[in-house]
Amino acid sequence: MGCVRVLSPGGSLGYGTNADSLRRGLELGLDVIGADSGSTDMGAYYLGSGKAYHSRATMKRDMTLILEAGLSNRLPVLIGNAGGAGADVHLEWARAIIEEIARENGMSFRLALIRSEQDKGYLRERVRAGKVRPMPGVPELTVERIDACERVVAQMGFEPFIEALDQGAQVVLAGRACDSGIYAAYPVREGRDPGLALHMGKILECGAMSAVPPTGRDCLIANVDSSSFEILAPNPEREVTPASVAAHMVYEVEHPYLQGEPTGVLDFSEVRFEAASDRSTRVSGTRFHVHDAPTLRFEGAEQVGFRSFVLGGIRDPFLIAQIDEYIAGCTQQTLEISGQDGVDINWIVYGRDGVMGAMEPERDRPAHELAVLAQVLGPTQEIAHDVAALMEARMIGFPYKGARTRTAHVAFPFSPLVNDTGPVYRFSVLHIAELEAASDLTRLFPIEYVRVGSAG
Secondary structure (H helix, E strand, O other): OOOEEEEEOOOOOOOOOOHHHHHHHHHHOOOEEEEEOOOOOOOOHHHHHOOOOOOHHHHHHHHHHHHHHHHHOOOOEEEEOOOOOOOHHHHHHHHHHHHHHHHHHOOOEEEEEEOOEOOHHHHHHHHHOOOEEEOOOOOOOOHHHHHHEEEEEEOEOOHHHHHHHHOOOOEEEEOOEOHHHHHHHHHHHOOOOHHHHHHHHHHHOOHHHHOEOOOOOOOEEEEEOOOEEEEEOOOOOOEOOHHHHHHHOOOOOOOOOEEEEOOEEEEOOOOEEEEOOOOEEEEEOOEEEEOOOOEEEEEEEEEEEEEEEEEEEEOOHHHHHOHHHHHHHHHHHHHHHHOOOOOEEEEEEEOOOOOOHHHOOOOOOOOOOEEEEEEEEEOOHHHHHHHHHHHHHHHHHOOOOOOOOOOOOOEOOOOOOEEEEEEEEEEEEEEEEEOOOOOHHHHOOOEEEEEEOOOO
16 A cells, blocks of 8 residues: 655645745645644634634635645645634635636636534534533533524534545635644545544644744645655755654643544554654554544634723833732722723733733742733723723823822833724633534535536
8 A cells, every 4th residue: 555645835824835845745746735724723703703814815825826736736635724713704715715816827626615614503402412521621511602602613524525525526625624634534535544644634734843943834744654654844954853743742732642533532652753764754653542422623702892902011110019909909990980880801911920820930020021911891892992091091190109200100002002902702612512423524514516717
């Protein structure tokens, strides 16, 4: 059984694909191009608002590169997590870009559109059946939380991609998908072990992050055989070492050697990383424990209000020594004066514990300057803005011991001082659901087939 050769153009389509590395990858010989284009890393805003994460111009550039590479070399092109969050609106955004590229470049191909946005009724039924569990740190799911979401998506595995390929799709554009499934689909279809293929996909989905030097903005290739796979970088300035691949395996994981997938759990406890050449690494020993019943991760974003913020810098040592009293006093005065219900004020102190919060081990270390970010969450943008304006006035004039002036304790880097960011969303659904039947792995992700470009 020969190798299946898979290329990833980078950690996320839209980051800026390295065109030279892509060309070198084609010269090495490929069977398929896979591309991830989204994540929950950027928060719930994009799923809730329906906005795309990447710029349209950069996305069009990267898509043009991989479509030209795939179609001119008769390679299937598989794209997952369209538009960032993968809902229907994001899928249509990416579809429009693909169709524009095809018109401008005279391309013609069969396109499969795989939808991942879900009817809330299915998830409600799974909740009532007691078949839903939360991700770590997430509360139990209720029907009310489902109904409050603007939209809900599910993370498809490799099964819908394989179905699209079986129906003759040359380009597959999918909504929300497991990153590893995008890259695993073609090797699994070609008879490779699903666990091995998914492990390979976990590495490829971040592009050259497992190379030296690491970056998510360059290509990576995997050659998958019957019992192992080799990882290499087409860019001659990078090498893939056993250490660099092993280090990547602890990236974004809850467990050091277990990773959940829709149909089972990947087990890396006996994996071996061995140098295959002076620039590539071979991986073997992956195990895959199949679930008794398949599962899917569901994600839903709920709007919780509108945000306005004020950013200020403080260098007065007397104020820095009393920063907690200052924050509490400004907050109390603002809430008393505003008289608004349903308003939440939150502060982040950069230079003390702005990144790690209560977990910061050096929280009491003296600082000579601080940045304070005061955020107001309100039921409307107008209320949030008005309360933030009151907050800014309190920040300027709040009295404290040792003050050398009556005002001007804070330096504001922006004008206007109050900045409105619009609606705020949270992930109210971030849960694993046991499916009613194995057929739901494909049934929940309907596929539309479209002829793009002139007939032929």
